[in-house]
Amino acid sequence: VTEQSTRTAAIVVIGDEILAGRTADSNTPFLLSELRELGVDVRRILVVPDVIEDIVEAIRSTQPRHDLVFTSGGIGPTHDDVTMAAIARAMGRPLVRHARLVQLIEDLYEALGKKASEVHLRMAEVPEGTELVEAEGLRIPLLVLENIYILPGIPELFREKFLAIRERFRSAPFHVVRLFCKRGEGHLAPLMSHLVEEHPGLRVGSYPVLDDPGYRVQVILESKDRALLERACEALRARIGEEAIVRVERR
Amino acid sequence: VTEQSTRTAAIVVIGDEILAGRTADSNTPFLLSELRELGVDVRRILVVPDVIEDIVEAIRSTQPRHDLVFTSGGIGPTHDDVTMAAIARAMGRPLVRHARLVQLIEDLYEALGKKASEVHLRMAEVPEGTELVEAEGLRIPLLVLENIYILPGIPELFREKFLAIRERFRSAPFHVVRLFCKRGEGHLAPLMSHLVEEHPGLRVGSYPVLDDPGYRVQVILESKDRALLERACEALRARIGEEAIVRVERR
Numbered sequence: 200v201t202e203q204s205t206r207t208a209a210i211v212v213i214g215d216e217i218l219a220g221r222t223a224d225s226n227t228p229f230l231l232s233e234l235r236e237l238g239v240d241v242r243r244i245l246v247v248p249d250v251i252e253d254i255v256e257a258i259r260s261t262q263p264r265h266d267l268v269f270t271s272g273g274i275g276p277t278h279d280d281v282t283m284a285a286i287a288r289a290m291g292r293p294l295v296r297h298a299r300l301v302q303l304i305e306d307l308y309e310a311l312g313k314k315a316s317e318v319h320l321r322m323a324e325v326p327e328g329t330e331l332v333e334a335e336g337l338r339i340p341l342l343v344l345e346n347i348y349i350l351p352g353i354p355e356l357f358r359e360k361f362l363a364i365r366e367r368f369r370s371a372p373f374h375v376v377r378l379f380c381k382r383g384e385g386h387l388a389p390l391m392s393h394l395v396e397e398h399p400g401l402r403v404g405s406y407p408v409l410d411d412p413g414y415r416v417q418v419i420l421e422s423k424d425r426a427l428l429e430r431a432c433e434a435l436r437a438r439i440g441e442e443a444i445v446r447v448e449r450r
Numbered sequence: 451v452t453e454q455s456t457r458t459a460a461i462v463v464i465g466d467e468i469l470a471g472r473t474a475d476s477n478t479p480f481l482l483s484e485l486r487e488l489g490v491d492v493r494r495i496l497v498v499p500d501v502i503e504d505i506v507e508a509i510r511s512t513q514p515r516h517d518l519v520f521t522s523g524g525i526g527p528t529h530d531d532v533t534m535a536a537i538a539r540a541m542g543r544p545l546v547r548h549a550r551l552v553q554l555i556e557d558l559y560e561a562l563g564k565k566a567s568e569v570h571l572r573m574a575e576v577p578e579g580t581e582l583v584e585a586e587g588l589r590i591p592l593l594v595l596e597n598i599y600i601l602p603g604i605p606e607l608f609r610e611k612f613l614a615i616r617e618r619f620r621s622a623p624f625h626v627v628r629l630f631c632k633r634g635e636g637h638l639a640p641l642m643s644h645l646v647e648e649h650p651g652l653r654v655g656s657y658p659v660l661d662d663p664g665y666r667v668q669v670i671l672e673s674k675d676r677a678l679l680e681r682a683c684e685a686l687r688a689r690i691g692e693e694a695i696v697r698v699e700r701r
Contacts, residue, residue: 220482231471246495278643392529
């Protein structure tokens with residue numbers, strides 16, 4: 200397993216209600232947890248308001264540099280739903296009315312005994328080239344433009360759409376070892392620096408706790424290469440000394 | 451009250467543990483809620499890994515365009531604490547050892563019966579020009595460089611430091627009215643578009659719910675100008691029709 204087998208991702212969350220602290224963003228924690236489990240490396244999260252220029256900038260700063268970009272929110276039929284227009288502009292594509300989407304929206308309203316209005320059909324306007332990914336259980340398919348997965352902000356729909364296609368993102372898994380140490384960061388810092396230098400491809404994080412009488416710092420070692428991780432773990436345990444390690448957890 | 455009386459803010463969260471979904475970011479929801487209450491308009495949130503280049507870019511993309519920037523995390527003494535080096539680079543300043551911070555760190559360890567090591571004193575290295583903001587109850591002052599407030603990632607310390615100086619951020623309050631409507635977005639969309647055009651300085655958000663039998667859409671009107679807000683609210687209520695409004699809430 201090499202670093203190259205990792206797929207990177209960025210998450211772009213769109214919504215005044217999140218920035219105003221009115222609505223807790225539950226989509227991001229859900230997606231972080233899912234993507235981690237799938238072996239995808241999320242490298243950036245951006246939260247921007249319902250403003251075209253801000254969304255354009257968010258897409259332009261993430262789309263070319265990550266394997267996957269997930270957007271959340273701003274795809275309804277109202278004046279504050281500007282995600283489609285912004286993605287179209289960011290990607291240099293016109294906004295077009297997608298015939299298959301028009302049909303699906305009309306069918307959906309007909310099934311409810313209603314007629315889709317021009318307002319509802321605004322939701323069929325997407326950047327030219329947008330693909331519809333149909334999957335079992337989805338009434339409306341997922342919209343994908345190149346590497347941008349365009350998801351709705353409503354948490355129930357966000358989850359439904361993501362879960363319908365989650366397996367397509369599966370990559371090599373991350374392996375993790377956690378060492379709970381009685382020594383402080385002052386002691387551990389040079390040992391960790393040395394470890395990182397010796398083991399390219401290893402990530403080492405250090406998380407002090409204030410109020411736990413049992414340990415002072417949790418050191419997390421992480422890699423997609425299990426053999427590398429185990430060698431690094433052995434080396435660090437020997438340097439810290441077993442008497443200073445309260446416990447070791449894997450994952 | 452004009453739009454100009456609003457102070458804008460960006461939040462930059464630094465930490466692999468957040469992006470890995472291992473640690474829930476509680477600092478951002480806390481800060482969003484606090485800043486909202488203080489009348490500060492948060493316009494962007496960025497979450498980046500413990501990588502200097504990513505933090506530099508996050509600072510460069512937010513610092514010149516917002517009145518306030520708050521960073522969270524990456525200011526401890528270990529190899530993965532690179533926030534200070536990144537802010538220094540982003541702002542074109544050298545990293546210097548701050549004499550007063552050295553003294554404070556030495557005093558802190560002495561009070562614990564220990565001696566501050568070179569590793570601990572690494573935490574006294576800050577971008578040249580960084581101010582120490584002392585406040586009641588803070589053992590270590592808050593670090594501020596121009597409009598960048600550099601906060602620790604540990605939630606207890608993050609809160610302690612922010613709360614010690616929160617009043618300095620107070621601005622004119624936001625006023626909010628929420629209308630809970632029985633009509634769907636298809637009906638409401640043109641009314642809201644019209645309202646936004648008529649009332650510059652008004653923000654209108656529309657939030658459909660899937661599973662509430664009592665109402666279908668929450669419309670949120672918001673402004674710093676209370677008179678404008680009330681005029682807009684009157685106009686929208688008249689157009690929607692009182693029979694379609696389940697209830698009205700303020701804030």
